[in-house]
Amino acid sequence: MNSGADVTERGGGEAVRLLMANEPRAYREGIAAAIRELRPGVEVTTVEPDDLEGSILRLTPDIVVCNRATSPVREGVSVWVELYPDYAPWSVVSVRGVRSTLAEIQLPDILSIVDLTAGA
Amino acid sequence: MENSAKNRARILLVEDHASFRQALAFMFEREPEFTVVGQAGSISEARGSLDGVDVAVVDLGLSDGDGTVLIEELSKSEPRVMTLVLSATLDPAVLPARWRPAHRVCCTRPSPYRTSWMRYGGSRPVRLCCLRTRSWRCSAWWAGSARGRSRPRDPSSERLTRRELEVLRALAEGMDSQKISRRLGITIETERTHMVNILSKLGLRSRLQALVFAVRHDLVEIR
Secondary structure (H helix, E strand, O other): OOOOOOOOOOOOOOOOOEEEOOOOOHHHHHHHHHHHOOOOOOEEEEHHHHHHHHHHHHOOOOOOEEEEOOHHHHOOOOEEEOOOOOOOOOOOEEEEOOOEEEEOOOHHHHHHHHHHHHOO | OOOOHHHHHEEEEOOOOOHHHHHHHHHHHHHEEEEEEEEEHHHHHHHHOOOOOOEEEOOOEEEEEHHHHHHHHHHOOOOOOOEEEOOOOOOOOOHHHHOOOOEEEEEEEOOOOOOOOEEEEEOOOOOEEEEOOOOOOOHHHHHHHHHOOOOOOOOOHHOOOOOHHHHHHHOOOOOOOOHHHHHHHHHHHHHHHHHHHHHHHHHHOOHHHHHHHHHHHOOOOOO
């Protein structure tokens, strides 16, 4: 897998902040670990789903990955991924209000979302 | 530490959630102990990818059936292959009834995490391990232990002090630096110093490598 260019800073030079609160934990930690390696400039934080809303207020993430995009996620975060809601095979991606459903999201898809956010 | 291709545990990942499977594969490939020789999102895909596999990491809930079907097929056709089961439940009832009597359940401690890893050893005594507090790292640990369980003790391990062995044992229980320091009554800085010394003596680069080394060379006991 090619890590590609490190384009993980936003226009203003700030690092992209990615908050991951999906379950199960192995998915969360596994995907987070891979993103940290492949996009070293991204600030990746993992939290329990119960801590998601408080973490949004505290960290003001650019991207949230979770199993269920609640109102605070939809209203407070411009880019979010509803990853495998209820262990379904599909995922929902919202980028600045534009939503799409991916039948089988791939790790490169998530990296593309990070890159897209960085390039905003 | 360089590890030639023939000494690496060859892993087949069978998991229908592609993003996690790919992340797991990437992290395995970063470690010199492992190589991912195949990825499959279903039982039918996995059936065509079994050649030369040492360890199969299998999700139970697959799109075309239950992962236990694949595991039973593997235990008959490839009895030397060790299987790790990735499940989102800790309930042994998810396993076939004929497996259960031989299970020994090891729960490390209460935890809200719902991920468990279980090992099914084919015709050998079955051990079911619910590693509730461990992250993806546990898979690497078991995969490493599966291939190298009978290796002789490495001479370099004789240089480890009693305290360093205690640190390794705590690491094998899934503890991080903070918990290890608390267990041993030392500061985190001292724990890190011990770890640096362990890595230096064994010629390793990471805690994960230290863990795999310790399991392979019987420096720690898997509970």
